[in-house]
Amino acid sequence: MIMKILGFKLKISEVFFLFSGIAMLVSLPWISGLGFNLWLLAKVAYFMGIIFFVANLISKNKHGV
Amino acid sequence: MEFNLPDFIRLIIQLCLAVAGASAFWGFVLTQRAKRDLVHKNEYEKIVEIMAKIFAFSSVLFLLFWFLASNFIFQAISFAHEGIKIDPTNEYIRAGFLANAIFVVVFSIFVLLGIKYLIFNKAKFHKLASRFFFIQFLLIAIIISIQVLKPSFNKEQLFFILHNFHSIFTLGSVILIDILYLSTFRNNSLKLVVYSFFPWISAGIWIGLGLDFASVFLILPGALVLSPQFFLSQTVVSIIILNGTLLSNRVNDYLLDSLKPVEVRKFQTSFKQIFHWSGSISIVSWLTISSVDFFKFNVSFLVLFLSYITFIFLARAVYEIINRRMIATLT
Numbered sequence: 001m002i003m004k005i006l007g008f009k010l011k012i013s014e015v016f017f018l019f020s021g022i023a024m025l026v027s028l029p030w031i032s033g034l035g036f037n038l039w040l041l042a043k044v045a046y047f048m049g050i051i052f053f054v055a056n057l058i059s060k061n062k063h064g065v
Numbered sequence: 066m067e068f069n070l071p072d073f074i075r076l077i078i079q080l081c082l083a084v085a086g087a088s089a090f091w092g093f094v095l096t097q098r099a100k101r102d103l104v105h106k107n108e109y110e111k112i113v114e115i116m117a118k119i120f121a122f123s124s125v126l127f128l129l130f131w132f133l134a135s136n137f138i139f140q141a142i143s144f145a146h147e148g149i150k151i152d153p154t155n156e157y158i159r160a161g162f163l164a165n166a167i168f169v170v171v172f173s174i175f176v177l178l179g180i181k182y183l184i185f186n187k188a189k190f191h192k193l194a195s196r197f198f199f200i201q202f203l204l205i206a207i208i209i210s211i212q213v214l215k216p217s218f219n220k221e222q223l224f225f226i227l228h229n230f231h232s233i234f235t236l237g238s239v240i241l242i243d244i245l246y247l248s249t250f251r252n253n254s255l256k257l258v259v260y261s262f263f264p265w266i267s268a269g270i271w272i273g274l275g276l277d278f279a280s281v282f283l284i285l286p287g288a289l290v291l292s293p294q295f296f297l298s299q300t301v302v303s304i305i306i307l308n309g310t311l312l313s314n315r316v317n318d319y320l321l322d323s324l325k326p327v328e329v330r331k332f333q334t335s336f337k338q339i340f341h342w343s344g345s346i347s348i349v350s351w352l353t354i355s356s357v358d359f360f361k362f363n364v365s366f367l368v369l370f371l372s373y374i375t376f377i378f379l380a381r382a383v384y385e386i387i388n389r390r391m392i393a394t395l396t
């Protein structure tokens with residue numbers, strides 16, 4: 001599945017990874033307060049990214065590694 | 066920076082184990098793949114030999130440093146990758162070395178046997194390669210996981226296991242990719258097999274970082290220490306994710322594209338620059354968060370971050386030198 005964000009074509013796993021990376025950076029200045037929740041959310045998004053990344057790889061290589 | 070020898074030696078041990086573990090794991094996967102792709106049998110055998118050499122080199126280095134550490138020095142402190150502090154006592158580290166001793170002995174016997182077959186009987190080595198890599202991966206997984214051993218199994222122990230184990234899939238695999246890229250540079254038929262395998266190693270790296278994230282959840286929020294090292298680790302982890310998403314995934318496509326005839330290539334040659342930057346960022350980032358694990362830096366975040374950026378530029382310069390030399394040998 002491919003999404004178009006700001007003119008860039010991104011796979012759904014890339015959207016999750018991008019969100020994760022940016023959210024982790026943004027959360028740092030406020031990590032001792034509200035930022036901590038965003039930091040946790042970034043980690044959850046990362047795991048979602050992995051699921052879609054691996055699913056995409058397996059669907060491309062149905063015969064496995 | 067507070068530098069001491071035990072920390073440095075434990076870092077080298079972790080590094081060697083990560084590379085040996087990665088080469089054993091991916092070597093095993095490659096041998097399984099080779100069974101289904103008989104057309105490229107010769108190429109697979111050559112790549113398996115490269116993997117075996119990387120494995121042998123890192124294993125011998127590990128055994129040397131492990132012997133040194135277990136017999137003379139092993140007092141050190143440990144930090145989580147993400148700067149979230151948790152201090153195993155020396156007693157736990159000592160217990161880890163003791164528990165590991167039997168596995169290291171078995172491992173070293175297999176290493177010697179592997180090297181013997183690799184040098185004197187290649188046919189037999191290839192016949193046994195799959196089993197050899199599998200057993201060695203299992204042994205390394207145990208050794209790397211119980212480097213710190215608590216008297217009882219609890220969340221902290223699970224943290225140490227996951228935190229050490231993930232290095233096989235992250236740091237080890239990143240170094241392995243670089244070595245495989247450089248070792249197959251001159252041979253297009255090897256490149257075809259190796260490059261098509263890189264997306265799977267990338268998946269391994271993503272999963273490895275996920276394991277580290279999972280380990281951190283086990284010790285939160287008590288172990289969260291907002292030090293400059295924590296902020297550096299978090300920033301570097303974010304950069305790894307962004308670099309992996311925006312560059313590394315496209316690098317895999319670029320590498321496969323570079324094997325096609327010039328007229329049908331989608332990527333421009335200038336993309337090679339991006340590829341080299343991505344590689345430099347990746348290797349320096351992983352080495353940085355691994356070093357932060359073992360050393361204590363008494364400097365500000367800005368100094369740490371500027372040092373990290375400097376190392377990226379240095380790595381880029383080294384890539385450029387190696388690349389020019391390799392191209393010169395081709396022409």
